[in-house]
Amino acid sequence: MTADARRWLGRLVGTAFGRAVLACLALAGWALWSGGLFDSPAARQVRASSVYAAPGIDLDRAAAERVIGNRRLVVLMMKPGTDLAETCDDTERATQGTLVLAMSRDGDDWDTYGCSRLGGDSPRDIGRSMVVESVIGQGADAFVDRPVEALKVIVLNYDKLVRTGLVPDGGRTISPSLPRYLLAGGAVGGVVAGAAVLWLGGRRAGRLADARRAGRDARADERAALGAATAVLAQQIIDLDSAGGPAYRRLAGDYVGLLDEVSGTDSGDSVGRLRERVEELSRRAADLAAEAESGPGARGTSGRAPGGTPRQAAGGTAGKDRARGRGRR
Numbered sequence: 001m002t003a004d005a006r007r008w009l010g011r012l013v014g015t016a017f018g019r020a021v022l023a024c025l026a027l028a029g030w031a032l033w034s035g036g037l038f039d040s041p042a043a044r045q046v047r048a049s050s051v052y053a054a055p056g057i058d059l060d061r062a063a064a065e066r067v068i069g070n071r072r073l074v075v076l077m078m079k080p081g082t083d084l085a086e087t088c089d090d091t092e093r094a095t096q097g098t099l100v101l102a103m104s105r106d107g108d109d110w111d112t113y114g115c116s117r118l119g120g121d122s123p124r125d126i127g128r129s130m131v132v133e134s135v136i137g138q139g140a141d142a143f144v145d146r147p148v149e150a151l152k153v154i155v156l157n158y159d160k161l162v163r164t165g166l167v168p169d170g171g172r173t174i175s176p177s178l179p180r181y182l183l184a185g186g187a188v189g190g191v192v193a194g195a196a197v198l199w200l201g202g203r204r205a206g207r208l209a210d211a212r213r214a215g216r217d218a219r220a221d222e223r224a225a226l227g228a229a230t231a232v233l234a235q236q237i238i239d240l241d242s243a244g245g246p247a248y249r250r251l252a253g254d255y256v257g258l259l260d261e262v263s264g265t266d267s268g269d270s271v272g273r274l275r276e277r278v279e280e281l282s283r284r285a286a287d288l289a290a291e292a293e294s295g296p297g298a299r300g301t302s303g304r305a306p307g308g309t310p311r312q313a314a315g316g317t318a319g320k321d322r323a324r325g326r327g328r329r
Contacts, residue, residue, distance in 0.1 A: 027186070042087060043094040046074050048174055051151075053077045059147045067151045070171035072118065073158050075151060076102040084113035092117070098172060101136050101154060108144055112137035118167060128166050135161060222271040229278045230262060236285035240292065251284055 013019060045052040050068040053059040057077050068075065074095045078087055084102040091100060096117055103112045114133030119125030136157050143149040161167040237255055240248055258281065262274055 024186070039094060040087075040090045042076055042078075043091045046076070046091055047094045050172070051075050051077070053147075054079045054082070057147070063148050064151050067148060067155055069155075071155065071158055072098045072167070072170065072172045073155070074098045074100045075154065076100065077147060078102060078104040080105050080111075084111065088113055088115040099132060099136060099158065099167060103137065103140070103150075105144060109141040110137065110144060110150065112140070132161055132166050219271065222275075226262060226271055226275055226278065229275060229282070230259070233278055233282050233285065236282060236289065240285060240288050245288075247284075247288055251281060251288065254281055 011018070013022065039047075042052045042054075049061075049065065050071070050073060051059070051061055051064040052075070053061060053064075054077065056079060059077055064075070074091070076084075076087055076091065078084065082102075082104050084104060087102045088100055092115075098117055100115045100117065101112060102115075103110045105111070114136050116129035116132045118132070119128055136154060138157055139153045140150040143153065158167065162169050233255060237248075237252055240251070258274065258277055261270075261277075
């Protein structure tokens with residue numbers, strides 16, 4: 001293994017995801033091995049069937065399986081000259097809890113080899129297994145040319161052994177290996193966990209989307225309010241157009257600069273700051289409007305009072321007195 005590969009493997013094992021991947025790979029390998037990946041063809045067949053016929057053996061498998069039924073009996077029909085003991089050993093893991101009979105044609109007879117996997121390793125169980133293995137194939141030699149009929153004889157022997165108590169009664173149970181249960185449970189758990197993650201992620205995404213939408217609506221409302229305040233300020237400046245003066249020109253210049261900032265702003269902080277500036281300019285415009293209304297009226301009143309009506313009244317009184325004097329003389 002190269003240094004790069006070792007570093008990559010170290011980084012993979014160092015993460016939770018990498019450890020989960022390695023655990024899944026190990027579980028999958030265990031499931032394949034226990035499921036018969038490296039088994040012989042006979043072992044793979046009898047994992048879920050009661051009969052195996054080697055290629056070239058003339059046997060109606062469907063009829064043979066109907067004859068055996070659900071008994072704890074497995075029959076292996078091999079080619080002539082096959083090592084039946086080795087064949088029986090090859091199917092050990094696939095035929096646990098059953099009575100196995102390997103048979104092949106030997107001239108005008110059947111060569112049989114039985115292996116019982118029904119009991120334990122105690123001396124009593126071993127003795128029972130020897131009796132069962134020697135009895136199960138008796139009488140099948142009469143039907144060398146008819147394998148299905150030979151299976152019927154074997155089934156009769158099996159039923160006799162059940163009645164004598166040498167073989168436990170009951171049907172054969174075929175169950176998947178433990179890794180397959182684990183893989184099935186892992187698949188279900190993965191689906192449930194994935195659905196939960198998607199649901200939680202969808203809720204979180206919905207909340208974020210709702211928060212963004214609320215933020216956009218709030219900013220839109222603030223911009224609308226800013227636009228309305230700016231329009232009111234524009235009307236105030238238009239109403240002050242006749243007043244003129246330096247203060248009005250400064251106010252108009254500040255308003256033009258404010259419009260540039262209003263057209264380019266987008267954030268909530270900028271909108272709030274511009275609202276404050278609009279309110280400030282609006283107060284300045286209101287002050288200018290108040291000065292424009294009060295200034296000319298005050299000047300007109302002071303001009304009439306000292307130089308108008310009082311002097312005219314004094315002149316009129318003096319003329320009347322002079323007229324009276326000329327009349328007396």
